Amino acid sequence: MSKDNAVTVKNVYKNYGETEALSDMSLDFPRGELTSLLGPSGCGKTTLLKIIAGLLPATSGEVIVNGQIVKEPGPDRAFVFQDFALLPWASVIRNVAFGLELRGVVKSERESIAQKYIGDVGLKGFENSFPHELSGGMRQRVGLARALSVDAQVLLMDEPFSAVDEQTRRKFQEDLLNLVKNENKTFIFVTHSIEEAVYVSDQIALLLPRPSRVSEIIRPTSFKNKDVDSIRRDSEYLDIVDRIWKSLRTYVK
Amino acid sequence: MKHRPLFLKIISAVILFGAWEIGGRSGVSFAFPPFSESMVAFWSLIIEGTMFKAYAETLKPLVVGIIISGLLGITLGIWIGLSDKFDWFISPIFIVMQAAPLAALIPLLIMAYGIGLTSKVFVVCIMAMPVIVLNTSAAVKNTPTNIKEMAKAFQGKDIDVIFKIILPASSPIIFAGLRLGVSAGFIGAILAELKITPTGVGDIISYSRSIADYPSMYAAIFSIILLAVLFLNILEKMENFLFKGNNQGYVSE
Ligand SMILES: Nc1ncnc2c1ncn2[C@@H]1O[C@H](COP(=O)(O)OP(=O)(O)OP(=O)(O)O)[C@@H](O)[C@H]1O
Ligand SMILES: [Mg+2]
Numbered sequence: 001m002s003k004d005n006a007v008t009v010k011n012v013y014k015n016y017g018e019t020e021a022l023s024d025m026s027l028d029f030p031r032g033e034l035t036s037l038l039g040p041s042g043c044g045k046t047t048l049l050k051i052i053a054g055l056l057p058a059t060s061g062e063v064i065v066n067g068q069i070v071k072e073p074g075p076d077r078a079f080v081f082q083d084f085a086l087l088p089w090a091s092v093i094r095n096v097a098f099g100l101e102l103r104g105v106v107k108s109e110r111e112s113i114a115q116k117y118i119g120d121v122g123l124k125g126f127e128n129s130f131p132h133e134l135s136g137g138m139r140q141r142v143g144l145a146r147a148l149s150v151d152a153q154v155l156l157m158d159e160p161f162s163a164v165d166e167q168t169r170r171k172f173q174e175d176l177l178n179l180v181k182n183e184n185k186t187f188i189f190v191t192h193s194i195e196e197a198v199y200v201s202d203q204i205a206l207l208l209p210r211p212s213r214v215s216e217i218i219r220p221t222s223f224k225n226k227d228v229d230s231i232r233r234d235s236e237y238l239d240i241v242d243r244i245w246k247s248l249r250t251y252v253k
Numbered sequence: 254m255k256h257r258p259l260f261l262k263i264i265s266a267v268i269l270f271g272a273w274e275i276g277g278r279s280g281v282s283f284a285f286p287p288f289s290e291s292m293v294a295f296w297s298l299i300i301e302g303t304m305f306k307a308y309a310e311t312l313k314p315l316v317v318g319i320i321i322s323g324l325l326g327i328t329l330g331i332w333i334g335l336s337d338k339f340d341w342f343i344s345p346i347f348i349v350m351q352a353a354p355l356a357a358l359i360p361l362l363i364m365a366y367g368i369g370l371t372s373k374v375f376v377v378c379i380m381a382m383p384v385i386v387l388n389t390s391a392a393v394k395n396t397p398t399n400i401k402e403m404a405k406a407f408q409g410k411d412i413d414v415i416f417k418i419i420l421p422a423s424s425p426i427i428f429a430g431l432r433l434g435v436s437a438g439f440i441g442a443i444l445a446e447l448k449i450t451p452t453g454v455g456d457i458i459s460y461s462r463s464i465a466d467y468p469s470m471y472a473a474i475f476s477i478i479l480l481a482v483l484f485l486n487i488l489e490k491m492e493n494f495l496f497k498g499n500n501q502g503y504v505s506e
Binding site for chain 1: 399400404405418421
């Protein structure tokens with residue numbers, strides 16, 4: 001296997017005091033592909049993402065991003081937070097541009113970039129609203145736009161579509177497929193929806209309950225080149241959804 | 254909407270002064286003159302220029318003390334909030350300071366610093382600083398971790414985290430502490446003039462009491478309250494100017 005991996009997780013353990021969250025977790029994330037992490041609630045998906053982001057230290061083991069061991073956050077990675085993490089006192093446009101603001105991009109430039117992504121996530125007209133004036137799904141899209149606007153090579157997305165409505169969610173899934181296809185970026189995508197994972201992923205990692213490890217890696221192949229509209233009717237798509245459900249069902253008592 | 258608070262303020266002032274007037278007229282005590290008599294005395298103190306001369310004295314320790322308490326108090330509070338070691342080291346001083354009976358400390362201050370401006374500034378600071386320090390440090394410590402983490406994920410430097418996350422997030426509570434501190438500082442300034450050397454407004458109070466000119470005494474007290482209210486309003490304007498948007502309400506997600 002000479003495949004180029006953007007991110008490699010090697011024998012990572014993570015304990016929170018007595019709690020073992022990750023135990024000997026190893027996983028490769030091929031460059032330019034989307035990998036989904038699918039696993040029961042509390043199994044350590046957010047923990048793994050934060051370790052890759054450099055926000056949390058691993059208890060042992062290492063994470064390599066673009067050939068370098070991760071010690072701290074870097075401009076090569078952007079994070080979409082499960083709890084959105086918006087600044088309540090800042091307008092939508094300042095929130096979206098905040099990553100660029102921290103990188104020292106001048107105001108006019110960062111706001112024009114932010115403007116584009118605000119449009120992309122469907123929040124045009126809300127530039128000057130404040131987070132408390134938005135619905136949960138709209139807030140989530142602000143966090144999404146903020147991560148997209150810094151143009152990082154690796155996107156760490158922690159349940160990025162969990163709060164948006166089904167129509168928007170489907171549109172975002174299609175947008176995501178196009179992003180993966182057109183830009184050579186690596187996506188690490190946490191979701192609780194099996195269908196969503198199978199629909200958008202090049203690779204799906206099924207995680208065991210805590211302490212978490214990878215139990216199975218599934219790589220859908222045949223429907224990847226199909227038209228987005230026919231994926232959901234593809235027989236391999238349906239088979240994989242079924243197979244994942246059978247395998248995850250054992251954890252749900 | 255904008256006019257309702259002002260309207261309510263006027264109503265509560267009318268009720269307060271009305272009660273004062275009725276209380277004074279009903280003759281609770283000859284040492285408690287009605288509001289109208291106090292206002293007449295207030296006016297004549299202004300016409301004679303006594304009031305202005307008095308405030309030229311009283312404002313010196315008050316303004317110096319409040320500026321010191323504000324700047325030093327907020328700086329220390331931030332430091333305490335950021336560093337556990339510093340917290341352990343410094344916080345007890347302010348907790349003791351807040352609990353200490355000031356009247357008992359004044360003889361010590363006079364012994365150490367004499368009866369001049371220095372001692373009076375100290376009294377103002379002892380009154381004003383603890384609540385500013387303790388509020389600031391509590392606010393800094395309680396800054397939500399998710400937005401601090403977000404700033405780090407987008408490569409915010411420590412200085413960015415302090416100025417763009419911690420300070421705006423803490424500003425409502427810091428300003429609440431400042432308001433309490435300023436009110437306490439006013440009390441401290443008068444106390445210093447009553448207990449150390451009778452100058453300024455403290456002199457009007459003790460002199461008019463000694464000659465049983467109670468309306469003038471109440472006029473002096475009234476003037477302090479008036480000034481304090483004015484000062485607090487200015488502080489509120491400053492807060493709105495410095496941190497506009499922070500009163501936009503908080504969202505929990
Ligand atoms: N700061 C922390 N301190 C102590 N324990 C923690 C901390 N953060 C997470 N944990 C524990 O680690 C485990 C994994 O948490 P994590 O947030 O990574 O789960 P998750 O897979 O993202 O769950 P979900 O799907 O519900 O978001 C949980 O059991 C949680 O209780
Ligand atoms: Mg999570």
